Amino acid sequence: MKNTDPRESFSTALISWYLLNRRDLPWRENPTAYRVFMSEVMLQQTQASRVVPYYERWMKKFQDYSMVASACMDTLLLMWEGLGYYSRLHSLVNACKHIVKNHRGIFPSDYQEAISLPGVGPYTAGAVLSIAYNLPYPALDVNVKRVLARYCDIDAPVDRGPDALYRNKVLFFMPPGKAGTFNQSVMELGALCCLPRSPRCSECPVKGDCLALSRGSLEHRPRRVNRIHPRKRKILVAVILQNGNVFLRRRLKGGLWPGMWEFPHWEWDEDSGDEAVALQNFIFREHGMKPVFRNLLPSITCSYSGIRAIMVPFVFTLNTSQEIRGKDVYWSERSEIINMPIPSTHRKIADIVSFAR
DNA sequence: AAAACGTGGCT
DNA sequence: TAGCCAAGTTT
Incomplete structure (x- = not known):
């Protein structure tokens, strides 16, 4: 049976x-x-x-x-x-x-x-x-x-x-x-x-x-009801160099990428305007530096939890006379970036920077 | 209860 | 390309 x-x-x-x-x-x-x-x-x-x-x-x-x-x-x-x-x-x-x-x-x-x-x-x-x-x-x-x-x-x-x-x-x-x-x-x-x-x-x-x-x-089957379509964002990313070292800052606990290191960045929601200047102003407000814009790096798309973003990396250089130090900021040598915990989308930019030339 | 939270592979 | 999907938890 x-x-x-x-x-x-x-x-x-x-x-x-x-x-x-x-x-x-x-x-x-x-x-x-x-x-x-x-x-x-x-x-x-x-x-x-x-x-x-x-x-x-x-x-x-x-x-x-x-x-x-x-x-x-x-x-x-x-x-x-x-x-x-x-x-x-x-x-x-x-x-x-x-x-x-x-x-x-x-x-x-x-x-x-x-x-x-x-x-x-x-x-x-x-x-x-x-x-x-x-x-x-x-x-x-x-x-x-x-x-x-x-x-x-x-x-x-x-x-x-x-x-x-x-x-x-x-x-x-x-x-x-x-x-x-x-x-x-x-x-x-x-x-x-x-x-x-x-x-x-x-x-x-x-x-x-x-x-x-x-x-x-x-x-x-299975039936789903929760569908969120992603919003688009444009994010300006600042790669600031001084004596060949790269400026990174640590994110706070809580929220996105807690405790990780990243490039300073600014969400851009205008239709037009000088992006490099806007980013430069942001860097001054946030970190008290006045770096000089040099060039752009290739843009990167990323998505997370309902957001689709395009990251646009701007390379700046900072005069040696400006000394910026702090607890949650760090000037990383290029060879050292690989040992810093950096979120995936910023890592793609970091790789370009650390392996360049 | 609903939104936030990453990322990469697949179609 | 854009959307869907994945061995969920926290606030």
């Missing part, structure tokens, strides 16, 4: 498929709570393939919470550079400090304690507790929502409103004692098979019971 329990047929087929098809990702070897925690934070809003090199560098350098907690912030920022969402890093460091101080260096196995750690939300708490400790919590990310929205033909939007419906579905299907493997199976199906654009239904281990597939509603 074949098993016809809908819970078991889903999880059994899914786990069998997972054990055969899963990727050999580094955080899947020896999945201690520390290793899983570091990977889950890096993976937030990011694709696995992009995280791999960052994760391997991180694990080589930091083997436990106390090593992260005591590391130099610039070193940490440099290791995170390019991953984006830098507040994750600041939260992660604070979480590590908290675990060392209050949990004897052991990730808490209590859900409420876990979710109260900085940067740890429902997803990350569920992922660490299920994967590292095999505790029965959902790890509800967009992959899981997409798989369930299709398999159960759920119309509730995945990007707004309460998650209770989706969480209950996960718990309904979760087989006893296999929380970690089950959660990873659903996520992996979403990442490899139940893809956002063109799902590979012919390869799917649970296609036989997929409601969206049988009802023909696959195109409408």
Whole structure:
């Protein structure tokens, strides 16, 4: 007699498929709570393939919470550079400090304690507790929502409103004692098979019971409501040189690119006017320098959280008689720029500057 | 509740 | 090119 329990047929087929098809990702070897925690934070809003090199560098350098907690912030920022969402890093460091101080260096196995750690939300708490400790919590990310929205033909939007419906579905299907493997199976199906654009239904281990597939509603699952079209901006960037050194300033904690180094820049919202002069005035207001405009560098487009920007780099030189020093400003040698944590779009400009001639 | 927060690959 | 998308959390 074949098993016809809908819970078991889903999880059994899914786990069998997972054990055969899963990727050999580094955080899947020896999945201690520390290793899983570091990977889950890096993976937030990011694709696995992009995280791999960052994760391997991180694990080589930091083997436990106390090593992260005591590391130099610039070193940490440099290791995170390019991953984006830098507040994750600041939260992660604070979480590590908290675990060392209050949990004897052991990730808490209590859900409420876990979710109260900085940067740890429902997803990350569920992922660490299920994967590292095999505790029965959902790890509800967009992959899981997409798989369930299709398999159960759920119309509730995945990007707004309460998650209770989706969480209950996960718990309904979760087989006893296999929380970690089950959660990873659903996520992996979403990442490899139940893809956002063109799902590979012919390869799917649970296609036989997929409601969206049988009802023909696959195109409408998952349903989304939140669509923000990006606004355009033009940003004038100042590359100020003095004796061959490059002027950088450190951003404040909070907001965009917290704690990282950048070129001074000014958002340009006019239709016309002398951009170089406007930028020069800004530099004087902000930093008290009066550098001389020399030339332009190639413009760079970038986008982040609803903004599409074009960055226009202006090269200035500053007379040696003007001495500008300060806590959060720095004259970097060209060869040294590579060791400063700099956000991705500014890094492209920095590379031109540091490798020029 | 809605907006902020990065970045790069793909179509 | 412009839009969509990704192992979410915080305010």
